[in-house]
Amino acid sequence: MFETGKLAQVISEMNRYNLHILGVSESRWTGTGRLRTNTGETVLHSGRDDNIHTEGVAIVFKKGLEKSLMEWKPVNSRLIRIRLRGRHNNLSILQCYAPPNDHEEEDKDLFYEQLQAELNEIPRHHVITLMGDLNAKVGDDNNGAERTMGKFGCGSINNNGERLVEFCASNDLVIGGTLFIHPAIHRLTWYSPNGRDKNQIDHIAINGIWRGSLLDVRVKRGADVGSDHLEKDSGGRGSSHGTVMGHLEDAGSGP
Helix, strand or coil: CCCCCCHHHHHHHHCCCCCCEEECCCCCCEEEEEEEECCCEEEEEEECCCCCCCCEEEEEEECHHHHHHEEEEEECCEEEEEEEEECCCCCEEEEEEEECCCCCCCHHHHHHHHHHHHCCCCCCCCCEEEEECCCCCCCCCCCCCCCCCCCCCCCCCCHHHHHHHHHHHHHHHHHHHHHHCCCCCHCEEECCCCCCEEEECCCEEEHHHHHHHHEEEEEEECEEEEECEEEEEEEECCCCCCCCCEEEEEEEECC
């Protein structure tokens, strides 16, 4: 969201798709903070502290939902955690931007260690949502991982995908984008600039006890924020206000 006017564009698309909560990966904002837009949305962001405009994560609430915010923690430039009060159950969200698959193993180890530490802070009866650009291809073979993913992933699993599946299995999380039958164009989340390469590397996961509350996960191809990633939406019931959530990548002027 670093480019001039990009935040307004993101808010416009968020409202067009009637999203209650929007997670952003690679926001490119530095530092941490909370701001209110001219139209009333609340933005929480967490970025680098060296004034380099890379990485960064953010969460945007629709107007009025900020009243439900109980807690938020800007962990680092790849992770932010929030807790919302719901009518029946509280909702905790971990918004992520994982290191790419070709990064050093130590970087990826550190990311998942930090992610595990933050997940451990969340009461397990909460509705827990993990979402963002995990840079992870989980593939379409769920043999031995039936509790963690469905049969509707895309392509073949990579190292980051193995890490994500293992993390979700260890923490009873279910990868939502693999559960629902949709054409590939509504499951693939990233397209290369030349249009030849495409992957499903952005994900939304929910804790297993709330799996039945996840009604759908699909890519919205009409969302336009000038990114090579597509918007991914999920809808649920029984959580915080029947929340409809979405995720955008590189919504890349702001802080």
